[in-house]
Amino acid sequence: MIKAKAYAAQSSTSPLAPFQLERRSPNPNDVVIQIAYCGICHSDIHTARGEWGPTDYPCVPGHEIVGKVIQVGKKVKKFKVGDLAGVGCFVDSCGKCSPCKSHEEQFCENHAVYTYASTELDGKTRTFGGYSTHITVKDKYVLKVKKGLPLERVAPLLCAGITTYSPLKRYGTKKGKKVGVVGLGGLGHMAVKLAKAMGAEVTVFSTSPDKQADAKRLGAKNFLITKDPKNFSNYAGKLDLIIDTVSAEHDFAPYLSTLKIGGIMVLVGVPPESSKLRSTSLIGGRKHLAGSLIGGIKETQEMLDFCARKKVFSDIELIPAEKINEAYERTIKGQVKYRFVIDAETF
Amino acid sequence: MIKAKAYAAQSSTSPLAPFQLERRSPNPNDVVIQIAYCGICHSDIHTARGEWGPTDYPCVPGHEIVGKVIQVGKKVKKFKVGDLAGVGCFVDSCGKCSPCKSHEEQFCENHAVYTYASTELDGKTRTFGGYSTHITVKDKYVLKVKKGLPLERVAPLLCAGITTYSPLKRYGTKKGKKVGVVGLGGLGHMAVKLAKAMGAEVTVFSTSPDKQADAKRLGAKNFLITKDPKNFSNYAGKLDLIIDTVSAEHDFAPYLSTLKIGGIMVLVGVPPESSKLRSTSLIGGRKHLAGSLIGGIKETQEMLDFCARKKVFSDIELIPAEKINEAYERTIKGQVKYRFVIDAETF
Numbered sequence: 126m127i128k129a130k131a132y133a134a135q136s137s138t139s140p141l142a143p144f145q146l147e148r149r150s151p152n153p154n155d156v157v158i159q160i161a162y163c164g165i166c167h168s169d170i171h172t173a174r175g176e177w178g179p180t181d182y183p184c185v186p187g188h189e190i191v192g193k194v195i196q197v198g199k200k201v202k203k204f205k206v207g208d209l210a211g212v213g214c215f216v217d218s219c220g221k222c223s224p225c226k227s228h229e230e231q232f233c234e235n236h237a238v239y240t241y242a243s244t245e246l247d248g249k250t251r252t253f254g255g256y257s258t259h260i261t262v263k264d265k266y267v268l269k270v271k272k273g274l275p276l277e278r279v280a281p282l283l284c285a286g287i288t289t290y291s292p293l294k295r296y297g298t299k300k301g302k303k304v305g306v307v308g309l310g311g312l313g314h315m316a317v318k319l320a321k322a323m324g325a326e327v328t329v330f331s332t333s334p335d336k337q338a339d340a341k342r343l344g345a346k347n348f349l350i351t352k353d354p355k356n357f358s359n360y361a362g363k364l365d366l367i368i369d370t371v372s373a374e375h376d377f378a379p380y381l382s383t384l385k386i387g388g389i390m391v392l393v394g395v396p397p398e399s400s401k402l403r404s405t406s407l408i409g410g411r412k413h414l415a416g417s418l419i420g421g422i423k424e425t426q427e428m429l430d431f432c433a434r435k436k437v438f439s440d441i442e443l444i445p446a447e448k449i450n451e452a453y454e455r456t457i458k459g460q461v462k463y464r465f466v467i468d469a470e471t472f
Numbered sequence: 473m474i475k476a477k478a479y480a481a482q483s484s485t486s487p488l489a490p491f492q493l494e495r496r497s498p499n500p501n502d503v504v505i506q507i508a509y510c511g512i513c514h515s516d517i518h519t520a521r522g523e524w525g526p527t528d529y530p531c532v533p534g535h536e537i538v539g540k541v542i543q544v545g546k547k548v549k550k551f552k553v554g555d556l557a558g559v560g561c562f563v564d565s566c567g568k569c570s571p572c573k574s575h576e577e578q579f580c581e582n583h584a585v586y587t588y589a590s591t592e593l594d595g596k597t598r599t600f601g602g603y604s605t606h607i608t609v610k611d612k613y614v615l616k617v618k619k620g621l622p623l624e625r626v627a628p629l630l631c632a633g634i635t636t637y638s639p640l641k642r643y644g645t646k647k648g649k650k651v652g653v654v655g656l657g658g659l660g661h662m663a664v665k666l667a668k669a670m671g672a673e674v675t676v677f678s679t680s681p682d683k684q685a686d687a688k689r690l691g692a693k694n695f696l697i698t699k700d701p702k703n704f705s706n707y708a709g710k711l712d713l714i715i716d717t718v719s720a721e722h723d724f725a726p727y728l729s730t731l732k733i734g735g736i737m738v739l740v741g742v743p744p745e746s747s748k749l750r751s752t753s754l755i756g757g758r759k760h761l762a763g764s765l766i767g768g769i770k771e772t773q774e775m776l777d778f779c780a781r782k783k784v785f786s787d788i789e790l791i792p793a794e795k796i797n798e799a800y801e802r803t804i805k806g807q808v809k810y811r812f813v814i815d816a817e818t819f
């Protein structure tokens with residue numbers, strides 16, 4: 126057993142507080158990672174507070190993990206001690222179903238083992254996430270991280286990065302394409318950077334005029350304040366693809382109107398409520414509204430390699446563990462540019 | 473001028489009644505068609521009654537037209553007198569914009585001239601539809617109809633046929649694919665026949681248990697009563713594509729749950745109200761909700777040729793003009809298997 130320090134929520138209303146846990150010693154296919162940094166994702170907050178259904182407490186959140194391999198099982202060939210490694214939103218899956226075989230383990234038909242607040246394949250052993258000093262994970266579900274990168278800025282790529290990279294890639298983002306990004310937060314700022322790095326012209330839709338300068342700095346060419354309907358009519362039929370990162374209820378119609386014929390708007394944010402949709406906003410111009418959920422291990426590795434090559438990293442604010450609860454409040458208020466990352470040395 | 477007899481609505485509340493109109497003598501690129509049959513589409517009813525916004529009366533509906541060419545302009549090479557011809561939902565467009573150039577004239581950015589209740593490219597001359605003995609149309613917008621087919625059953629292909637053929641084709645319907653069809657009416661029964669003719673296994677979703685035998689006869693392998701939620705859970709993750717023909721508000725979530733990962737549900741019916749959509753029903757399984765609007769001239773010709781080759785025609789009830797108002801009432805109540813077609817000799 127490996128003794129690890131962590132931060133956990135003990136109930137839906139309690140603040141996160143120091144917590145001791147034991148990670149398993151490596152099985153033949155496991156690697157043990159000493160965590161360096163872990164990002165704070167909005168999902169962490171929803172889960173820690175039981176907002177997405179009942180959570181099994183204690184809950185150690187965190188699925189944007191980077192660190193160093195300090196131990197490997199005897200069958201592990203993919204990693205050796207001293208390698209840098211990343212862990213994202215899931216740590217195991219059945220490996221046998223059709224989605225697993227087609228490298229979309231996040232849709233495993235039998236049991237996708239989420240990094241925290243989930244159970245291992247045995248259906249009993251609970252999983253604890255990256256707000257911790259250590260984690261033990263099966264090698265196939267661990268990502269390789271290149272040396273020489275700003276690791277604290279790499280951590281958020283494991284969720285915010287792959288969540289936006291996957292639909293951008295799937296729907297053909299490249300030079301000559303026009304991509305819209307709705308919302309400039311943790312996911313949105315990554316969508317802007319990635320779409321720009323893929324060669325697209327990027328347009329940011331935002332409610333906050335004060336984000337304009339930042340949008341441009343991150344790589345956007347155009348910035349539209351969503352409160353003015355004229356901004357939408359000026360953009361009618363212009364965009365190939367929209368990545369919608371907003372996680373509050375909103376009307377899709379104005380955004381859909383800015384798509385070209387056959388264009389696609391992809392939802393990656395999860396509003397708790399239903400939104401209204403008029404069929405005509407899809408039928409006129411035969412448009413598509415799609416959803417996308419993180420990405421498989423193979424694609425996550427491809428994304429990490431792309432980001433290393435293109436020097437695309439998250440904009441972050443590094444915090445010690447004791448500031449996690451404060452960071453949650455600021456994340457909810459949108460007061461972060463653009464991701465909090467916890468320094469694991471402070472657990 | 474060509475004197476034509478027709479049926480027209482004179483106001484949103486008046487029944488359709490006999491009406492005289494003049495069709496233009498052929499311009500150099502025009503053909504004059506003596507109409508044999510015209511289908512009754514639900515859009516006709518919405519427009520005749522001003523339910524989709526104000527209608528400019530008198531209104532002669534009808535955009536599912538087949539007949540014989542009786543006169544051609546001197547530049548016409550595509551048709552000669554005696555040829556069979558079809559006219560669908562539009563009769564002209566700018567021909568210069570990007571959608572027109574990519575054979576999607578229905579999305580013309582300048583002026584798609586609809587077959588009725590629209591204006592010609594001059595912005596003034598009104599268009600009158602197929603509830604009539606004759607129509608004059610520019611040759612490029614007229615479809616070729618092969619000889620030897622049951623023409624009265626070909627007429628509905630010009631709208632109901634292309635509306636369902638286009639998305640079935642676009643999203644790869646073929647042998648080995650599983651296609652769902654929601655609603656078994658004018659559009660739905662064509663979707664079943666076409667998907668089956670393309671080689672797919674077809675599943676019909678319907679509220680009416682009494683349509684089961686018919687669904688099987690039309691080519692469906694499976695029939696699901698939508699009132700029982702178990703029918704949806706048994707079908708979770710099974711379908712590649714769904715064509716949703718329902719034009720009343722309904723919840724998309726149960727249908728989306730029956731799609732495979734990456735699957736597509738296409739809306740071709742137009743509910744007057746918004747429907748509710750939960751983002752999670754798209755994000756889980758990265759699914760797509762799309763819209764589709766009829767099809768361009770090139771694709772409509774492809775569809776007519778496909779239907780002639782595969783012997784796919786509409787199931788119809790042939791009526792004389794004097795029964796149009798009664799047919800409207802029965803169409804609204806769903807009391808038709810599956811399309812009313814007017815015999816143009818009775819005008």
